[in-house]
Amino acid sequence: xxxxxxxxxxxVTQMGNDKSIKCEQNLGHDTMYWYKQxxxxxxxxxxxxNNKELIxxxxxxxxxxxxxxxxxxxxxxxxxxxxxxxxxxxxASSQAGGQxxxxxxxxxxxxx
Amino acid sequence: AQSVAxxxxxxxxxxxxxxxxxxxxxxxxxxxxxxxxxxPNRGLQFLLKYITGDNLxxxxxxxxxxxxxxxxxxxxxxxxxLVSDSALYFCAVRDAGFNKFYFGSGxxxxxxx
Numbered sequence: 001x002x003x004x005x006x007x008x009x010x011x012v013t014q015m016g017n018d019k020s021i022k023c024e025q026n027l028g029h030d031t032m033y034w035y036k037q038x039x040x041x042x043x044x045x046x047x048x049x050n051n052k053e054l055i056x057x058x059x060x061x062x063x064x065x066x067x068x069x070x071x072x073x074x075x076x077x078x079x080x081x082x083x084x085x086x087x088x089x090x091x092a093s094s095q096a097g098g099q100x101x102x103x104x105x106x107x108x109x110x111x112x
Numbered sequence: 113a114q115s116v117a118x119x120x121x122x123x124x125x126x127x128x129x130x131x132x133x134x135x136x137x138x139x140x141x142x143x144x145x146x147x148x149x150x151x152p153n154r155g156l157q158f159l160l161k162y163i164t165g166d167n168l169x170x171x172x173x174x175x176x177x178x179x180x181x182x183x184x185x186x187x188x189x190x191x192x193x194l195v196s197d198s199a200l201y202f203c204a205v206r207d208a209g210f211n212k213f214y215f216g217s218g219x220x221x222x223x224x225x
């Protein structure tokens with residue numbers, strides 16, 4: 001069983017479109033994240049949710065809207081896609097305490 | 113604020129030789145430190161962590177890391193590199209108060225046969 005799964009794996013779309021990425025974790029973790037990895041492989045946190053509540057929003061444009069229907073799911077909706085949104089988006093989860101963070105396989109978004 | 117720095121964009125090493133990938137950290141309070149590896153077109157995979165205890169931490173695939181409080185470093189090491197170790201390596205620190213992870217900029221490890 002995949003611990004953190006996200007869909008789709010690839011997303012190719014035109015500028016101005018709206019798209020969503022879904023994420024689910026079966027680890028029983030309380031905290032979920034969205035990270036963006038740019039073309040230089042730099043990994044930046046976008047959002048963090050703890051038990052369905054938003055706790056971190058790292059100055060991400062409001063075209064990006066996360067939604068957490070329950071603590072096992074964290075979806076990301078992006079409105080009016082721009083060329084600069086092209087990146088790999090990783091979903092991740094963690095639990096309180098000294099544990100690490102577990103990543104999904106990533107969604108490669110290409111905006112044309 | 114918590115942060116980690118990886119001073120090398122790339123490390124080249126011959127197969128069979130020892131390897132070191134460097135990481136320094138800046139934290140307030142006790143550091144929770146991690147190393148992750150990313151293979152092409154894959155997500156990040158956990159390698160090892162330091163929370164407390166022995167300064168030498170052993171992890172997956174024969175990797176280990178040495179926590180040095182006086183130098184605020186957490187370098188990743190392996191005694192004998194394999195070609196299959198070639199990947200992107202990330203150091204990370206956890207802000208326990210916010211359950212938030214800060215990642216370094218990544219170091220590309222190239223192991224040549």
